Amino acid sequence: MAEHLHITPIGNDGIYCLDTASWRVFRPVMDKEKCVNCGMCLAYCPVNAIIGTEDKKFEITYDYCKGCGICANECKKGAIEMVLEGGAK
Amino acid sequence: MSYIDVLREAEDMVTPGMSACQGCGGELILRTVLQVSGKNTIIGIPPGCMAGAGVVGWNYSNGLKIPVHIPLLDNTASFLTGLSQMYERKGRTDVNIVAVAGDGATADCGFQSLSAAAERNEKMLYVCYDNEGYMNTGYQRSSTTTLGSKTSTTPVGSVINGKQQQQKYLPLIMSMHGIEYCATGSPSNMADLVAKIQKGLAASKHGFAYLHVFSPCPTGWAYKPEKAIEVARKAVQCNVFPLWEMDHDGYHLNEIKKPITVAEFVKGIGKFKNLTEEQIESIQQAADARYALLKKMAQ
């Protein structure tokens, strides 16, 4: 259906994707020292912006993170801090 | 495999960039359900926040990596009935037939077709993400909206204060349809939720499986996005949203040893700011009665 004959409306030209990273005002920053690798941040991230690494650790990716702050709020160890985007690192 | 490992390993079937609000419970539920069900799934997502957020695609593109259709607001269970029966007829029972629908499409105008599909025990997993209202269109009340809630159709007026009715408690109604599996879930209790999605998918091979999931909505409920999971957790802890399941062995309740009060739950949530003492007491009584009933049923 690549030629899209305009018979039945069909979406098969790849994935519809928004730049949701641009929504972010605050950026979650993980303190790897405090992190105990419990994975709660991964479980609760609505965007799946947190991934498991090969060494069984967790890492925040920023390509689509909307900066909602759930990960920081839920982290029992306080290992994630929300930092103003464009502000001082 | 722990649920964290399940989620860590599973491929995300949803577009990485979808226009659900910051801290959206629906987005978390959709991604989680599809991570568990995997690639071999066809999903129906009726009009509502999730469909509105672009996961049924735009122009010529798809918002998911699996086949998706946007049924009508009121026919998701019927549409999936036909699809499910065709897949069984073709001998492809390995394909998961799943719905992820809001409470409007489920408890209100979609209820007739849902109830009928449940009564016929059609083979599918129907997940309702219940954010207690029509959030995609600016938060109009639904039948699952909590008493007293301030919505755009139940405003806080000088004469009438928010929604005047208690919520319809749909999951228990669904469980009485003689279906294969029925459960409530909350994203705050992720281990429980993942296990119930797995059980629901397994049950959907034999009949109707229904999952009613609390879906925190920062925008409609008016609280800060980062509080989403916290709000969902408190809803569970105060027995406004008890977690239970019904399978072939009967009802099973996640007991709350020391429940918090409804007053504690509603604190800090904008749509409850206007609640009177009487309204809070009334919600408390409804929650207590519901919990007591479920406890009896689970004995």
Next chain:
Amino acid sequence: MKEIRLHGRGGQGVVKASQIVVRAAVAGGKNGQFIPFFGVERKGSPVFGYLRISEEEIRRKMQVYEPEILVIMDDSLVGLPATYAGLKDGGLVVVNSVKTPEELQIPKNAGQVAIVDATGIAEELIGRNIPNTAMLGAFEKASGLVNEEFLFAEIEKAFGAVNRQAAERAYEETKIITL
């Protein structure tokens, strides 16, 4: 083309009987058409239907206003104005009764009346007042419109041997009076 109107009461089998006539007609190479009365049929309420038998194709799909034959399944219906309405001059009235033509108020323009105690036959043979199959026997005797063997066979196919017996007995017992 012969146009026939049937009168009966809900539960007496007007529709089934008429459909059997159509089947017998078609089996015999003729054309048949039956349109039931479109009411809210309830047991006991007066019902009627329109039956057409023809050598030619039957095209019209409409009520029968001027029947050549009336089939009346229950003689308590003869008092209703609709029952004899429009009967063609010289037409035939087939009626389930033990009464005389006078008592049945047969209209003056009728040519023939065929009377049979279909209820009696039905109660004796079937055990209930379902006079439709016996009435088919009377109808066939008086009209000869369809092949009687086909008719009896269709009755047996639809309702069993006892009903065929009822039809055959009515065929024998029907009194035809030329007026």
Next chain:
Amino acid sequence: MGKKVVLTGNYSASEAAALCRPDLIAAYPITPQSSVVEYLAGMVHNGKLDSNLVQVESEHSACSVVQGAIAGGGRVFTATSAQGLALMFEPYTRMSTLRFPMVMALATREMTSPETVWSGQQDAMCVRESGWIQCFCDSNQEIVDMIIQGYKLAENKKVLLPVNVCYDGFYSSHLTEGVDLPLQEEVDQFLPPVHINHCVLDPENPFALDPLTPGPLMLKYRKSHLDAMEAALDEIEKIDKEFGDQFGRYYGGAISEYKTEDADVVIVTIGGMTGTGMDAVDLAREEGIKAGLIKLRFTRPFPAKRIAKAMEGKKAFAVIDRSVSFGWSTGPMYMETRAALVDADEKFAHFSVIGGLGGADISLDMILSTIRKLNVVKEEPGQKDTQWYMVD
């Protein structure tokens, strides 16, 4: 060829649907359609028909369930009437705009109010802008033949549209007559198994069925739909010929004509009134009136060119509608027939006829009165008053 059976209109629809080997049937009972679904249920429950039968709770779901089954690649069937059609309007419109091929029997019935369960074509006329193909039958034989042809038309790659096979409630649905029922192998030869791939949801070929679509694209989809309707006009003729060649029954395509060749005055009929109309034409000819008849077999797509051609050289026409067009004080098919005839007011004397509403009879005398009226006004072009077939 075929076997002679005696059936009601509804049973004819059921038998024909079964011969088309539907994968799935979902229907909800409603007067006067109920015996269609009862009969099919009997066939499935007795093992005579291998179809999934879904006992739905409403027409809305009937239409939705079959929609899901088409999205699963199946051939489906449903049937309804009046209020049921109104209830299924939402998925009904979506069926055609998703270009899902299927056949639905419609035992036409008057729309309430006043409360009624009887015949009339208002239900079909109400949904004629819903993108479905609409065909109207006059006999039980035609019901059988058009359901079989319907699938062929619906699944035609140039068409890909759902087809409504309409027949009059009671006057056809409950009418018993002889029917030449094709044999299964004959139907199998005419109608190959369904093979649609333009809309089938499958994890092996994932896509979004019906993504959100903005106006500029919407225009393309609508134009494509209209093009398919236009193409259907040709395919209807071809399928009629193909069917006729195999089964010996030709219907003339989108319209059929009766004694129009030398006619001065023409009545246009729709559905079950047609046979009565032909009898009326014959009687009128005995009176010396050169009468003819055009039977509108398809109302969507509307066979405008065929009608214009059939009307060439005629003097007058009347269209008998078993429904009304609120707002025009005429019947809807009268308006459309008139629209199909350029300069109708200069060329023809014409008027609309409305009758048979709510189960009222359309009799030979009524149609004859229309023909006589046409004959009187035939030399005075222009629109005349609407004739109502009142029954007192």
